[in-house]
Amino acid sequence: MTTEFVPYLAYDGDCESAFKFYEKALRGEIVAMLRLADAPPDVPRTPETANRIMHARLKVGDRVLMGGDAPSGLASKPQGFCVSMQVDEPVEAERVFAELSAGGRVMMPIGPTFWAQRFGMFTDKFGVPWMVNCEKQPG
Known part of the structure; x- marks a missing residue:
């Protein structure tokens, strides 16, 4: 059995900016950037939340960093990890x-x-x- 731990970072509306920043600094490649607007119609969203990122994945060599925007009003400050x-x-x-x-x-x-x-x-x-x-x- 293979197990891999991958950090999954939560943002409050700035996931896209963060991952573009990481892509450049880490010389990686964003291989996924899915917005709420890309989800099926039954996934709840408003015009204000449609551009929030549901899932982003950055590949750097053979490693991956993932993240997304937390649901509106549910984001919290990162603590207890790095x-x-x-x-x-x-x-x-x-x-x-x-x-x-x-x-x-x-x-x-x-x-x-x-x-x-x-x-x-x-x-x-x-x-x-x-x-x-x-x-x-x-x-």
Whole structure:
């Protein structure tokens, strides 16, 4: 049996903007972006909610990040988790950290630690907490 855990992020109307931002920063590809307007007619929506994203999927290499806009009035601030990103090269870790943290709030600037060549923590401009980690090479 194969099990994979995939972060599914909830937004309050800005999922599309967030995923386009991530697509650029992570050099990925949005492979799904479904709006309430795309759903069958029996799915409840109003003219104000028709453009909300029901489901988005971003592919980065062989990994996936998914999300959508929470139903109107039910969005909540993310807490108790972060998206942890493992990066192979220090230069790439620094680039990703700089791009994703732009406009957000840095809690720990990226730099070397006792376990990593580079590690940093931030909350992006959409309120999603992230960690970027580039582990030390064994040896």
